[in-house]
Amino acid sequence: MKSISEQAAWYQSVFDAFEKSLNGEAQSGFHALRKKALNRFKEMGFPTTRHEEWKFTNIAPVAATPFTPVPAGMVARIAPSAVKRHLIPQGHSLVFVDGHFAPELSSIGKLRDGVIVCSLAEASRRHAALLERELARHAPGDENSFVALNTAFSLDGAFVYVPDGIRLAEPVHMLFLSTGKPQALIPPRNLFLVGAEGQVSLVETYAALNDGDYFTNVVSELLAGEGAIVEHDKLQNESRSAYHISWTHIVQQAGSTVTSNLVAVGGSIARSNITTVFDGEKSICTLNGLTLAAGTQLIDNHTAIDHAKPNCESHELYKAVLDGKAHGVFNGKIFVRKDAQKTDAKQTNQTLLLSDDAIIDTKPQLEIFADDVKCTHGATVGQLDPDQIFYLRSRGLNLLQAKDMLTFAFAADVVNRVHVESLRERLESLIHDKLHEGRISS
């Protein structure tokens, strides 16, 4: 399916079958959005490396594969014991299997004060007005193939609503599990609405029970109200043959604080896009990211921070550890609009190359139209420091221990910024495992 017309024809036929499976739901207001998005996708097709935004990330294998969503009736039943190791042992959990909500595996627990945590499908039945107002309002589907494709096939995902002034003590964990079904299209759609002065930690985890060339194409929209405090953590730990493309759109109202922590370790080709728009003054946005890639993995992280309003701060730290023939990409855009005076933006990108064949493409991109701002950016690419290795060895650690210790420290710098304790511990042991894995394969 190299040409756009072939892609259009395939996804039209898939959509026709999908539409039939929806029954009454096909009459809903949201379905009109799906149709519109499908048409938009058919016009655009998948991007190629000729598109500036996809210059370093060749997604031809995604375009060439005929993906199909997994129908609700075909979803495998999973034993809770198989899910447990992917869950964090705290908070409210929503589990999805191949894109469908699995209530029997989920544990939402008690919610008070008008907080809503449920599947998007349930929300569309019970909170239709809220969804009508907010869903698909923040992610720009008109110019983006993947968002359009997600919208066209979106059926379920997570919905979290925190009313004004409510602070959720425990995190909400959303686990998107794949069974590794070949050529499955998994299009979760998440919507997070946090009211004024509300507070919540949101954790998205992508993991697989088996390897397979499935395709997770997820869109999350997060609206942080005035003075809200939100942590959004995402662990992308897809299987080695999988494709993962995600778009996280964050809108921050005045005085809000949003921290996004991304840990990307899985997939054959993976791209995360995180976009923040300041929709009010005196907001703070922190974007932290860590990529660990080995073998022939391609992991791409794109971030964009739109300083549309004055007096906002953004702090960004993205790190990558690349081994084998892995390819990492980082693109960090910062826009400072004409009126966004007193903007304070700092971006740092650091890459550690553990092998001679690993590649990093890094591109900080600052576009500044205001004159009274503080914007800094820096990118470093390097190897482990021989002086540090020698120091550790001279005290008795062997070469591998020394390298592991230094690499772990480099990576843990990002993970340490995660406030959800059980997740942080999980991530630390994941890094340990990945470093060990990388060594065996190389």
Added chain:
Amino acid sequence: MLEIKDLHAQVNGNEILDGVTLRVNAGEVHAIMGPNGSGKSTLAQVLAGRETYDVTKGEVLFDGKNLLEMDPEERAREGLFMAFQYPVEIPGVSNTYFLKSALNAVRKHRGQDELDAIEFLQLVKERMKLVEMDESLLNRPVNEGFSGGEKKRNEIFHMAVLEPRLAILDETDSGLDIDALRIVADGVNKLKRKDNAIIVVTHYQRLLNYIVPDYVHVLVDGRIVKSGSKELALELEEKGYDWVKEKAEVEEAR
């Protein structure tokens, strides 16, 4: 314990050590002095296993074993320790975590049980006192943001925990004020035993007022040109290195 025979070493083709011969027995303290660029630090680094130096000739035996064939970590596990002239900062690795891993690697090599967290903490608290080290430095990343004096103190603290049989102190006095110097030296003296040995590499005699050597060797242009008792250090302090340099040149001319 240590036997260095006719050791030659170079870096990028430049000969730095030009035939060093030295014997150190258990229970002894040796001072190696010399002007800048004489090869003192190179000798320390070659003994610790730094790979930037090529040993072109000679032999080093540590308890009868060929030291030069060992990796740096093997040397450490066999009981050799070098306190760095410029201790390296290791961001993200806590001082205690590193030290515990190092100690357990050494203990494992010696056939001893690894220490658990509680046993290790007890040991650490006890050894910290030797160098009057601030407890806050334990959980900070190794040497990161430490002052010059704190770094040197931390080196001796590592030595106190690892209990090497042979410790090489590479310019441990540099960058220390007089109070810190006394504390560090006191720490070293408390670690001195009949079954271990210390090599103090220094430019100045100052440190040797506190760590009193049994032997003093003067290294000039990569060779030991003069050896003597602790009085030699005082003589050097008084007459300067030119004095031994000139003497060495005269002897060489003969």
